[in-house]
Amino acid sequence: MDGRDLVRSLRTLRGAGAAGGLRTLRAAWRRRRTDSAGLPPRGPERARVPGAMTGVEPGPGGGVVRFERSELRITVTLGGTVFLGWEGASPLPSWALAGAAPVPDLRAVLEPDKDGGWRVVAERVTVIVSRHGAVEVHTPGGVLLRRDRAPRWWQAQNGGETRWVQRSEVSADARFFGLGGRACGPRLRDGQYRMWNTDPQGGYGPQDGPLHTTMPVQLVVADAGTHLVFHDTSWDATVTLREGEEGAGSGHDRAGAIQLRVEGGPLRCWVVVGTPARVLHTWAMLTGAPALPPGWALGHHHVLSDGGSEQQVREIVAGHHARGLPLEALHLVLGHGRGGRSFTVDVERFPKLPQLAGELLAEGVRLVSAVSPAVKAEPGHTVFDSGVSAGVFVRDAAGRLVRGEAQAGESVYPDVTGARGRIWWGERYEERLEQGFAGFWHTLDEPVARVAFGDATLPRSARHDLDGHGGDHRSAHNVYGLGLLRAAHEALSLLRPGGRPFLLARSGWVGMQRYGGAWAGEVADTWEGLRSALSVVLGLGLCGVPLAAPDLGGGRGEAAGELRVRQLQLAAYLPLLRTAGAGHPGGEPFGLADEMAEHARVALAERRRLGPYLMTLAHLSRRTGAPWVRPVWWSSPENRALRDCEDAFLLGEALLVAPVMEEGARARTVRLPAGRWYDTCTEEAHEGPGQVVVPAPLSRAPVLARAGAVVPVLGGSGGIELEVWAPAVGRPGGGFFVDDPGDGWAVPETERYRTRRAGERVTVQRETGKGPRTAGRPVRIRGL
Numbered sequence: 001m002d003g004r005d006l007v008r009s010l011r012t013l014r015g016a017g018a019a020g021g022l023r024t025l026r027a028a029w030r031r032r033r034t035d036s037a038g039l040p041p042r043g044p045e046r047a048r049v050p051g052a053m054t055g056v057e058p059g060p061g062g063g064v065v066r067f068e069r070s071e072l073r074i075t076v077t078l079g080g081t082v083f084l085g086w087e088g089a090s091p092l093p094s095w096a097l098a099g100a101a102p103v104p105d106l107r108a109v110l111e112p113d114k115d116g117g118w119r120v121v122a123e124r125v126t127v128i129v130s131r132h133g134a135v136e137v138h139t140p141g142g143v144l145l146r147r148d149r150a151p152r153w154w155q156a157q158n159g160g161e162t163r164w165v166q167r168s169e170v171s172a173d174a175r176f177f178g179l180g181g182r183a184c185g186p187r188l189r190d191g192q193y194r195m196w197n198t199d200p201q202g203g204y205g206p207q208d209g210p211l212h213t214t215m216p217v218q219l220v221v222a223d224a225g226t227h228l229v230f231h232d233t234s235w236d237a238t239v240t241l242r243e244g245e246e247g248a249g250s251g252h253d254r255a256g257a258i259q260l261r262v263e264g265g266p267l268r269c270w271v272v273v274g275t276p277a278r279v280l281h282t283w284a285m286l287t288g289a290p291a292l293p294p295g296w297a298l299g300h301h302h303v304l305s306d307g308g309s310e311q312q313v314r315e316i317v318a319g320h321h322a323r324g325l326p327l328e329a330l331h332l333v334l335g336h337g338r339g340g341r342s343f344t345v346d347v348e349r350f351p352k353l354p355q356l357a358g359e360l361l362a363e364g365v366r367l368v369s370a371v372s373p374a375v376k377a378e379p380g381h382t383v384f385d386s387g388v389s390a391g392v393f394v395r396d397a398a399g400r401l402v403r404g405e406a407q408a409g410e411s412v413y414p415d416v417t418g419a420r421g422r423i424w425w426g427e428r429y430e431e432r433l434e435q436g437f438a439g440f441w442h443t444l445d446e447p448v449a450r451v452a453f454g455d456a457t458l459p460r461s462a463r464h465d466l467d468g469h470g471g472d473h474r475s476a477h478n479v480y481g482l483g484l485l486r487a488a489h490e491a492l493s494l495l496r497p498g499g500r501p502f503l504l505a506r507s508g509w510v511g512m513q514r515y516g517g518a519w520a521g522e523v524a525d526t527w528e529g530l531r532s533a534l535s536v537v538l539g540l541g542l543c544g545v546p547l548a549a550p551d552l553g554g555g556r557g558e559a560a561g562e563l564r565v566r567q568l569q570l571a572a573y574l575p576l577l578r579t580a581g582a583g584h585p586g587g588e589p590f591g592l593a594d595e596m597a598e599h600a601r602v603a604l605a606e607r608r609r610l611g612p613y614l615m616t617l618a619h620l621s622r623r624t625g626a627p628w629v630r631p632v633w634w635s636s637p638e639n640r641a642l643r644d645c646e647d648a649f650l651l652g653e654a655l656l657v658a659p660v661m662e663e664g665a666r667a668r669t670v671r672l673p674a675g676r677w678y679d680t681c682t683e684e685a686h687e688g689p690g691q692v693v694v695p696a697p698l699s700r701a702p703v704l705a706r707a708g709a710v711v712p713v714l715g716g717s718g719g720i721e722l723e724v725w726a727p728a729v730g731r732p733g734g735g736f737f738v739d740d741p742g743d744g745w746a747v748p749e750t751e752r753y754r755t756r757r758a759g760e761r762v763t764v765q766r767e768t769g770k771g772p773r774t775a776g777r778p779v780r781i782r783g784l
Contacts, residue, residue, distance in 0.1 A: 027405045028451035031459045038397035038461025038472070045154040045163075050086075050133035053116065061104025062120045064088070065129050072129065074110070077102035079282045080124035084135060085268040086151055093469060094232055095479045096510035098288030125273045137271050143224040146170055151267055161264035161474070166231070168260075172244030172253035174222035175643045177631070179239060180215035181520050181548070182539045183208050183532035186631060187646055188241055195237040197446045197478050197507045199456055203524035205532050212446060212506045212521050214478065217543040218258065219279070221637045228272040228279050233265030234478040234509060265475055276634050277626055283544050284625025288514035290546050291489070292622050294500045295742030296366055297439065298614045299328025300604050301578045302588065303551060307335025309349040310356055317365055319590040323597055326604045330360070331368040331441060331578070340408040342372050343383050343428045345435060357436025366438035368502070373413050373425075373447050373484055374406030383428065387414060392421040394462050394473075402462045404449025413447055413458060416483035417476050418465025425484065426491025433495055439502030440488060441519050445481040446507040481507030482515075489515035499743050504576070510543070517547030517576060530567060530661045531647070534629075537574055538649060541627025547618070549576035561596040562663060562698065564589075568600050569701035570659040572607040573651050575614070575628050599699050612712040612720055612737065617652045619738040619750070628652060636673050639689060645671045654709035654725075654735060655680075658694070658702040668696045676707035676728045678783045685783065707783065708733015710753045710764065715778055722775060724764050726783035727757045737777075760784060 051068025062074035073085040079102060083091055091101040108122040119128040126138040133150030146168055153164035176188040179195070184206045194210045204211060216231040216239070231237070237260060244256035272282045284290070302316065313330060320327040338344040345353050357367045375383050375393070387393050393412040394402045401412050415421040432440065448456050457477055464476035485505040492501035503516030512518065520536045523529035533550050540548040552567040568589065571577045579589060589600040617628040630650040633642035648658040648670055656677060658670040672688030679686070679694055680703045686692045694702045705711065708727030712735075715721030720737070727733040733755040739748050752767045753775060762781050765772035 023405050023410075024450045024452040027403075027449065028453050030403075031449075031451060031454070034396050034402070034459040035461045038459065040160060042156045042160050045156050047152060047154050049152055050150050053118075053129075053131045053133075056110055056118055058110045059104075060106055061108050062127075063110040065110075065118055067133055070133075072133065072135070074120055074127060074129070076105045076108035076120055076122040076125065076127070078105045079285050080105070080122060080273065081282055081286055082120075082122075082125055082127055082137065082271040082273075083268070084127075084148075084271070085266065087267060089266040089268040091232075091268070093467065095234060095482060096230070096232055096287050098286070098511065098514060102286060125271070137227065137273065139225050139273065144171075145222070145225055145227050145273060146220070146229070146271070153267065161235075162267075163261075163263055164267050165262075166260045166267070166269075168229075168258040169255040170220050170244070170258065171222045171224060172246045172255055173640065174220050174244060174256045176241050176243070176256075176258075177219040177221065178215070178217045178228075178539060178542050180217070180539060180543055181211050181213045181518065181536040183211060183523070183535055185535040185646070186538035186542075187644065190242050191240070193239045193241065195239065195478065196455070197481065197509075199444065199446055199448050200521070201456075203522045203529060205524040205526060205528045206535070208532075211536070213481070213508045213512070213518055213540065213545075215510050215543045216260070217510060219276075219542045220256075221276070221633065221643055223638055223640075225273060226276050226279055226637050227274075228283060229269055230283075230510065231260055231262070231269045232510075233262055233268070234475050235263045235265040236474065236477075237262040263474065276630075276637055277624070280542070280544065280625040280627070282625075284513075287511045287544055289622045289625070290513040290544075290618075291503075291516055292500055292618055293517065293547060294502055295611070295615055295740060296328045296364075297502045298575075298611055298618070299577070300326050300607060301329040301331055301368070301576070302327060303331040303578055303580045304333060304336075305580060306333065307346065307349065308332060310351065310353075313356065313360070316588060317360060317363065319588060321363075323590040324601055325589050325597075326608045327365055329366045329368050329439065332370060334370045334372055334407055334443065336369070339376070340406075341376050341381065341383070342370075342374070342408075343431050354434065354436040357438075361436075361438075367436060368439040368441060369432050369435075369437040370443050371432075371440050371488075372406065372442070372444045373416070373480075374404065374408060374411035374444060374449070375414065376406075376408040377401070377403055377410050377412050384412070387412070387424065390420070390424050392424045394458060394464065396459060397461050397463060397472075402458055404447075404458060405451070406444065406449065411449075413449075415465050416487050417479065418467060421465065422483060422487035422490065425487040426494075429488060429491050430495055439504075441504040441506075442481065442484055442488070443506050443519075445484050445505060446477070447480050479509045481505050482509040482512050485512055485515040498745070500745070508545070513545045513547070518545050518549075519576070519578070520548055520550035522551045522580065525563070527563065527661055527663055530563070530570060530659070533567075533570060533574075534649065534659065535646070537629050538627075538631055541629050542631075544625065546621045546627040546629070547575045549574040549578065551578050551580040561592055564592060565596055565599045565603070565698060566660050566701070568603040570657075570661075572603045573610075573629075573655075573657045573659075573701075573703070577604075577607055602699060603701075609713050610711075611714060613652065613654070615740045616712060616736055616738045619740065619748070620652075620736060632656065632671065632673055636689070639673065641671060641689070642673060654706050654711050656704040656706070658696075658704070660696045660701055666695070666697055667693055668702060669693050670702060670704065672704070675731075677704040678707065678725050679703075680705050680782075683783050705783070706733070707731065708755050708757075710735030710737070710755060712737040715780075719778070721778045721780055722753065722764065724755055724762065724779055724781050726762050726781060727755050729757050729759075732756045
């Protein structure tokens with residue numbers, strides 16, 4: 001048990017109280033006994049390497065390269081993605097892929113290379129395999145991006161799972177990003193990163209990890225180019241990173257190093273090469289387009305800090321309205337159910353929940369329900385009895401129900417890794433819709449089963465369906481939240497076929513964007529936690545999950561008001577804006593002191609004003625895979641200074657947001673990409689690339705607009721207005737607007753605009769199939 005595990009154990013015991021602590025101790029020993037009986041000891045192991053090359057077998061898009069003790073399958077797809085599968089592993093079955101395996105590129109063929117190796121040359125990438133199993137990935141111009149050494153693996157002689165290690169090298173200037181939601185980034189420095197979805201049990205900061213959603217997806221950015229590597233295994237794994245060092249012209253550069261150690265599963269990976277935009281587009285084609293949220297989901301959401309009551313709900317809504325604070329959704333935590341049970345309602349506190357939901361909807365506020373996969377093991381509880389009858393709960397190797405400690409007490413868990421379990425679980429959401437809920441957020445879906453020591457999840461020997469392939473919790477744990485999210489999405493699509501499901505998951509895996517967004521838990525109520533919030537969103541976006549954000553708490557102590565305002569200013573520009581009461585007076589935005597409440601109102605009003613732009617980003621993300629929140633190096637990955645910038649971000653192509661993350665700061669330094677950028681408050685112009693110092697009063701966070709950008713916003717009359725930032729002379733600009741109806745599946749029209757400048761005159765034209773036309777919408781020119 002390392003230091004982080006010890007801290008989590010102490011948090012568990014302290015939070016559970018005396019009686020709960022005893023239950024978590026019993027649960028830990030019960031799980032240990034279950035695993036002792038259900039998992040055979042590994043026994044002696046035999047280390048293996050591929051050995052020398054013995055032959056090849058050409059195939060579509062590549063072929064199979066055979067070695068003395070293994071074989072490597074290589075396939076280049078039509079989209080330019082490279083698949084590498086050792087031991088003959090194929091792309092399917094896969095939790096990550098959206099549907100069938102990609103079509104091979106028949107133009108890519110396996111051909112001899114120098115020194116007895118073989119290579120596959122494609123339009124976007126070249127793959128070279130050495131005589132002893134090393135694999136190199138090159139750009140079309142022949143520049144080396146990555147070199148994977150021949151893998152090593154250990155096979156237990158009793159027929160158990162295979163453990164394997166893959167070591168790789170990248171250029172000395174490369175920087176690492178991704179690996180899911182990480183609090184310490186977004187740039188990942190030297191260290192170990194575990195791939196095991198984990199509940200940190202409370203607000204997290206830069207020192208905490210792993211968190212709720214881990215993904216074996218690495219984005220490597222270097223001067224030579226950008227590439228993404230995805231190792232398609234859901235087993236417990238550890239990635240060790242070491243950044244390279246350049247020899248200052250001496251020629252003695254030290255390459256960057258990556259080591260991936262996995263406890264089981266197939267040894268297969270995907271590699272995507274290109275610009276960041278091309279890489280994420282290809283990645284979305286491979287793993288699925290991001291789900292499109294309903295329009296109201298992009299507004300302000302607030303979470304009740306406890307079970308709440310009908311009176312509390314009304315007071316919170318009234319408090320927001322009295323202060324002029326926008327509020328689009330109110331989230332009820334698990335405590336609104338009877339005894340914390342999912343799919344129930346405490347009728348004493350919510351005697352007329354459907355009526356309450358209807359009245360709030362008339363005021364423009366939706367109710368969103370928390371859902372946990374833990375079902376209280378209580379005969380007579382409708383959900384429990386139904387699940388037992390349907391045979392959908394997870395069982396151990398002996399066929400007994402697996403039980404765990406959850407908020408509602410001793411609980412069982414549906415096996416959502418199989419179709420039968422997903423269908424049964426999805427049927428539960430009909431009751432939620434009848435209660436008037438408009439959306440759902442999954443919590444404790446790692447899944448969490450509290451124990452006094454060790455990982456707070458189900459026994460590793462617990463049996464799962466895994467879509468008919470069978471297996472245990474070692475391979476099912478990381479994809480459990482994904483299965484839960486899929487079950488809800490498929491059910492809601494049937495129950496409300498005309499509406500877009502609004503779903504958030506705390507835990508997930510590669511491909512979760514197909515079904516909903518990532519609620520990234522709760523960051524610590526500190527300035528360091530503010531940095532972690534941005535880090536998590538950037539990391540998830542680069543892994544293909546654009547709709548993501550953590551809760552931002554209420555702030556405490558002398559800096560409570562200032563911290564709260566800076567939290568709201570950051571959240572106003574993130575894909576999701578969820579505030580939390582943090583369980584103390586003043587936690588809601590309307591509970592702040594007068595001056596701070598006004599700053600909060602300004603931040604939330606700006607969020608609402610940008611609603612059309614945010615919805616346009618959602619549509620563009622669905623089509624291209626590009627995240628809404630992007631690192632500042634997105635369009636200039638070759639700029640090393642931008643690769644090291646971690647305290648600012650691009651919101652789409654048009655805006656650069658520089659949140660304030662230091663107490664007392666009233667100005668801050670911003671690193672700009674190339675081009676002209678305007679301070680959106682003062683309209684002062686700055687030229688990039690380079691650094692500038694901009695004012696950052698407590699009333700606002702610095703935001704800069706790219707010259708030539710067209711930003712659709714809500715105008716003063718409530719209609720759509722085009723906010724156009726003057727382009728530099730000789731440098732045309734432009735932008736998009738998707739006229740989204742707010743819900744439904746009709747494909748809305750996409751309006752494309754171009755901007756040009758001649759002297760002090762700016763023209764804005766809409767591009768159509770019949771040529772450019774006048775904009776046709778109100779236009780406001782800024783930056784002249």
